[in-house]
Amino acid sequence: MNRAYHVFEPTKRAEPIIFWACVLLTVPAVLSAESTLKSLRMNKYYIAGPQAGEDRQLWLERLRVHRQRVRSGDVPLDRSIYDRGDLGWAAKAYSCHFTFMFDRSLYDPDKGEYTLDAFLDEGIREFGGYDMILLWQGYPRLGVDERNQFDFYRDMPGGLAGLRDLVRRAYERGVKVSIDYNPWDVGTRRAGKSDEQALAELVQAIEADAVFLDTMPVGSSVLREAIDKVRPGVVFVPEIYPPVTQLAMCSASWAQGLEKPDPPCLLRLKWIEPRHMQYQIRRWDPSHTGEIESAFFNGSGMLIWENIFGTYNPWIIQDRRIWRQAVGILRHFADNFTSDAWDPFYPTFADALFAHRWPGDKATLYTLLNLGQPIQDGPLLQVSHNSSGLVYYDLWSGRPLTTKPNGRYVSLIGSIDRLGCILAINKSDVDPSLKELLDCQRQLAGQHIPKVDGRNHARSVIEPEPVKRTKPVSADQDLPGMAFVPGGKFRMTIRHRARECGCYPDPGTPEEKWAESLFGWQMKGLHDYEVEVNPFFIDAAEVSNAQFKQFLESSGYRPEHAENFLKHWPNGKMPSELAEHPVVYVDIDDARAYAKWAGKRLPTEPEWHLAAQGTDGRIWPWGNEFDPNKCNTTGDRTLPVHSCPEGRSPYGCYHMAGNVWEWTESCRDDGHTRFIIIRGGSYFNAEGSDWYVQGGPKPCNHHTKFIRMWPGLDRCSTIGFRCVVDVEPQ
DSSP states (O other): OOOOOOOOOOOOOOOOGGGHHHHHTTHHHHHHHHHTTTTSOBOSSEEEOOOTTOOHHHHHHHHHHHHHHHHTSSSOOOOGGGTOTTTGGGGGOOEEEEEETTSTTTEETTTTEEOHHHHHHHHHHHHSOOSEEEEEOSTTSTTSSSOOHHHHHHTSTTHHHHHHHHHHHHHHTTOEEEEEEOTTOOSSOOOSSOHHHHHHHHHHHHTOSEEEETTOSOOOHHHHHHHHHHOTTOEEEESSOOOGGGGGTOSEEEEETOOOOSSOEEEHHHHHOTTOEEEEEOTTOSOOHHHHHHHHHTTOEEEEOOEETTEEOOOOHHHHHHHHHHHHHHHHTHHHHTOTTOBOSOOOSSTTEEEEEEEOSSEEEEEEEEOSSOEEEEEEEEEEOOOTTEEEEETTTTEEOEEEEETTEEEEEEEESSEEEEEEEEGGGOOHHHHHHHHHHHHHHHOOOOSSOOSOOOOOOSSOOOOOOOOOBOTTOOOTTEEEEOOEEEEEEEEOOOOTTOOOOOTTOOGGGTHHHHOGGGOOOEEEEEEEEOOEEEESSOOBHHHHHHHHHHHOOOOSSOTTTTTTSGGGOOOGGGTTSBOOSOOHHHHHHHHHHTTOBOOBHHHHHHHHHTTTTOSBTTBSSOOGGGSOOSOOTTSOTTSOTTOBOTTSOBTSSSSOEEEOBOOEEOSSOEEEEEESBOSOOOOSOTTSOOOSBOOTTOEEEEEEOOHHHHOOTTEEOOOEEEBOOO
């Protein structure tokens, strides 16, 4: 049995330059150890198997020497975190779900409650269950206002107490919970304490089990010490592929965006420390078959990520079934998959069939990956048969294997398409739990998988939700405080900072091209389409605090969820100095309630756009140059907002850009993420990272996708609104 290996080439992948210094500092510690093992073909991600004609036992000895030298080099690798009982759970947490907290699957905005049980139940049906969920809270909303990443957790439904209840409920279901840390969040509200201290306090408050280190390849001893003081057993999971030395700090990591090697290879970090959990993920790919194959073949994990910061990219039904088959085996035999006894690239009968052997105390497993034609009832492996009580199973399909004795060896006869798994075990050790696994695998293998997933994963997000028009008035009617806009046809040419949340496709875009706008990986920041609007009146300025106070006193309006409602009014009373300032800390439904009371409605995005730029396509409402002297952009909330009547749109509307963002009637819902378009910019601009929502005053041709969750989070210090009234047809 031999095999022709292809030439191994290092993975071609762009690395974030900002982290190269961190990675390069770790290279000298292991470089001398590796220099004597040049015959091992490897890069930082993978180690290739033996080449054609190479003695496998000699290759295996070199491989084990490499592992030992890395572990006990000039600076020995500290692997004590893997021996800690409180951190050991990470080695067996094979299935992690990236849980975008704004997704309807976790929070029902209509009922105003978390739907954790339904969410986890769906995870069992579709993916075989989750071992850990990552609660993602801030990006791509960070930067709309001053709130920092920790404030976003505090403003989730129920606050920190509500999150703690959510975590405890997950724990009762056997699921660990990770929170997110964004080191780039440096331009929002500062809390007078270090990020390490703030993060430790958050972990303690909600009883989190892990911290995801966004955009980071490394953890820190400072963070480890801070968190261990308040809650031991918290696992660090960096996003960027970590250097070997970080195995001492981070007991799990993402294996993100890795190219699939040909032929299959070992995950290098997994080989050096088999208890290190690596999560395969290529977030924008339409199929994750390659990641699943690499994860299962190497006894490692998967990150299940479908809502990518507001863009829904569902796993195809075939991948869901394959992972359900894989993860049941990984969990049941986790001790085998985390053992130093791992015996890679075990010989097979077919050149295109690859195998890893995983010995254990009571059973031995073989994970198989077939890159050739499917094998039907053919010889797969030859194994030592040293016990008359040994039995063999095709663990992938849950059925016994046919054996062919050959002296003290036995040939295993079976079938395999792509992935497979063989189990060798004494018959006396076949317990009820294994019988249950075999039965489950048989059922999964026998399920019919349709070629097309008939479920409706998304609604159309091209057109916003319908808007109920107001009672129309005459075009020559005098409406105090409002300006007349004639309407008509014009082009909506919009540019915005492209981020991973994507946006809506332009009207008329063929469905096969929707992904160019919906999918954030395209990073497309341009809209250009023609619209026609009817004439209307629009408020000359944003609704003020005084006007909103009058509405409350007249209508008795009180929101169902009052969190952060008019937060800038101490004890619910409007400060007189803010009377003429735009009212803020109101969500879209608060604004709609005011508009209905006033006999008005909110403007659609095209209406706002036309009122700001006119038909001449001006860039700024006051002309084609931004003049900060014509608008209060200092952030000094004591300055009268209406003190600059020069700053107006072509139709006499004050401050169409600059003071606060404004709600528009542009609500969309893809079935998972609800979002709305805000216009105009604001006095606040978070600086220090391109990941923020771009703040500051914004020109007429700019907009921002604002992802909605619930009123307590959606009410911001930087978003107000103005209203419109419809005009009778001419």
